[in-house]
Amino acid sequence: MSIATLKTLATCVVALAASTSAIHAVAADPLRVGVLIPGSKSDKGWMESGYDGLVAAQKELGPKLKTQMIENINYADMEQALTNLASKNQLVIGVGGQTQASVLKIAKRFPNVKFAIVGGNKGQDMPPNVAGYDVKxxxxxxxxxxxxxxxxxxxxxxxxxxxxxxxxxxxxxxxxxxxxxxxxxxxxxxxxxxxxxxxxxxxxxxxxxxxxxxxxxxxxxxxxxxxxxxxxxxxxxxxxxxxxxxxxxxxxxxxxxxTGVGYQVQYAIDQMAAGTWQPGYKAFGLAMGPKAxxxxxxxxxxxxxxxxxxxxxxxxxxxxxxxxx
Missing domain, CATH: 3.40.50.2300 (Response regulator)
Structure with missing residues (x-):
């Protein structure tokens, strides 16, 4: 085997190693999810259920998931909070139908970010990067x-x-x-x-x-x-x-x-992690089983x-x- 051939093989090995390292680095990047909880995460109600779903997803996915949460946001500050989350995450979840108007507006500015609304209502046109989950x-x-x-x-x-x-x-x-x-x-x-x-x-x-x-x-x-x-x-x-x-x-x-608020938060994250996330309206309710x-x-x-x-x-x-x- 000539010296030139050996040099070529060595170059290929180095390139392959670099490529493999890059693939591993990409694979190791966690899924980044931002969650907007307009109320208190300890309200013993809707908001706490949503937070429980986030905690469950974090426990399930471990280091594969990185989360950012903003809570206790009034209507006037909702768009700013969603913009903050969308600029740093791959998926943004609005916990509550009261987030829907702001999510639909901000989603148009971030077409490469996925959005989910827990408590999303049927009947409103949704951008192709928004999913609305109806708790029924x-x-x-x-x-x-x-x-x-x-x-x-x-x-x-x-x-x-x-x-x-x-x-x-x-x-x-x-x-x-x-x-x-x-x-x-x-x-x-x-x-x-x-x-x-x-x-x-x-x-x-x-x-x-x-x-x-x-x-x-x-x-x-x-x-x-x-x-x-x-x-x-x-x-x-x-x-x-x-x-x-x-x-x-x-x-x-x-x-x-x-009413499965936390279940839907976890559902959105699981779908995103599995690469099966879908936009549009989705009804949950009794038909989706006792967790929903x-x-x-x-x-x-x-x-x-x-x-x-x-x-x-x-x-x-x-x-x-x-x-x-």
Missing amino acids: QAEIAYVAGAAAAMLSKNGAVSYVGGMEIPSIVNAGKEFGNGARSINPKIKYFESYTGDFDNVSKAKEATLAAISQGADVHYHILNLGLRGMEQAASEKHTHVIGSYTDRCGTDPLYIAYSI SGMVVCSPTPQMSTKIKQIEQDIESGKIKVSEG
């Missing part, structure tokens, strides 16, 4: 209403929502419909505080319902839930929690509706469990029609 809150609110009617001793239940927007109003409507499906004569009180985080208004609304006999309360609130808890604790009534099953941790709570949506009564009777399961199946099959959202 109205579905599970109907089931929660049925559970509340079965659990109520006074024959009166209440619902307190935050902002009076279609998805929150539809959930309240279906909670009432679910309660009436069990007890047509049940008293149902529905109110909105105009703010997911206003503790005093949530307490005031819950106390007003209690004064009229309500003894089981449901909600779509964030930090405002603290007000409902205070009212229920003072008046010895009970709450049906949302988003995550925490049965056994607080006697104030007698049931939980699962379900009803958990903490101490159910066998009859109660059977009835709740039947209602869930009837919603899935379309026998029971519920509102969008």
